[in-house]
Amino acid sequence: MTDITLWGRLSSGNVQKVVWVLEELELPHEHIPLGGPFKGLDSSDYLAMNPNGLVPTLRDGDLVVWESHAIVRYLSAAYGSGLLFPVDPKARAIVDQWADWAATTFQPAWMSVFWLLVRTPAAQHDKAAIDKAVAASLRCYAMIEDRLGEAPYLGGERLTYADIVAGASMYRWMTMPIDRPFMPNLEAWYASLNERAAFRKGVCVSYEELVGRLAF
Ligand SMILES: N[C@@H](CCC(=O)N[C@@H](CS)C(=O)NCC(=O)O)C(=O)O
The missing domain is CATH 1.20.1050.10 (Glutathione S-transferase Yfyf (Class Pi); Chain A, domain 2)
Structure with missing residues (x-):
């Protein structure tokens, strides 16, 4: 049983890596859209978790971790050791x-x-x-x-x-x-x-909302 929450808009390339690894490992999780049109990156609650004020952020039980590569590496080590994460x-x-x-x-x-x-x-x-x-x-x-x-x-x-x-x-x-x-x-x-399927779901996501948009 996991207690995983992911914050971040699904059109973010950095969030997409995390969705992919969660799906690849079939880890149940709650997803909370944040950033871009959803805003919320400057709320004090979010900054308390992620002082960098960007997405993604992941919580797994008592662990809060940000930086997409750190998150992907953590999930791979915790739930995909010997698979996505070599032991040697x-x-x-x-x-x-x-x-x-x-x-x-x-x-x-x-x-x-x-x-x-x-x-x-x-x-x-x-x-x-x-x-x-x-x-x-x-x-x-x-x-x-x-x-x-x-x-x-x-x-x-x-x-x-x-x-x-x-x-x-x-x-x-x-x-x-x-x-x-x-x-x-x-x-x-x-x-x-x-x-x-995990790649298609996480990564093959329309980027229409980003076309011609420098705002976020
Ligand atoms: N190095 C960070 C970069 C995070 C980042 O640049 N996130 C972007 C989305 S890809 C962001 O939060 N932009 C503001 C927004 O979406 O409102 C990581 O890999 O997690």
């Missing part, structure tokens, strides 16, 4: 390598494309900035492509939390109006993620 430290180091790279390098790159191309109103588009951001993202996707030539998942032979934090980019990346060079391993990975 050497196997886990590789998973952490890709997960931390996703947080520090990969997500800033592809999110920059999303902000410049999707969230920024079309009249304000800066083509040079978009091209530069796409090029930086493609360097990251090329790294993923190479890695997926060695193993079916970023961490190796099975899906881990590294695939969740990095794969959460894939729906937006594959549906944004950009030129994407064909990367067969990336396509195969995306197809295999799409076979998972």
Whole structure:
């Protein structure tokens, strides 16, 4: 029996990672929409839980944790040990390598494309900035492509939390109006993620409400 609550709007890429892992592990939970059109990030109750004032935040019993990667890693360790979370430290180091790279390098790159191309109103588009951001993202996707030539998942032979934090980019990346060079391993990975109901539910979410909207 779990006592899990997730706060955050489902159109947030960072919330989507958490929904995916909750669904992947079939963890019952309460979901409270927050942020964006739902507002509420500056309430004193929320800031007492998450002084960073952003979504997602997760509560599991007496634990409150924020930062999407910390949440995904916690749920994977607590409820998916040996599955999403390798027990062997050497196997886990590789998973952490890709997960931390996703947080520090990969997500800033592809999110920059999303902000410049999707969230920024079309009249304000800066083509040079978009091209530069796409090029930086493609360097990251090329790294993923190479890695997926060695193993079916970023961490190796099975899906881990590294695939969740990095794969959460894939729906937006594959549906944004950009030129994407064909990367067969990336396509195969995306197809295999799409076979998972948890991925479809958490990540393949319309971003219509974000188009041309810089406000949140
Ligand atoms: N590093 C944080 C970033 C969190 C973040 O930027 N959240 C955004 C949504 S993706 C947010 O709360 N924006 C304000 C809003 O939705 O109102 C994490 O990974 O959890």
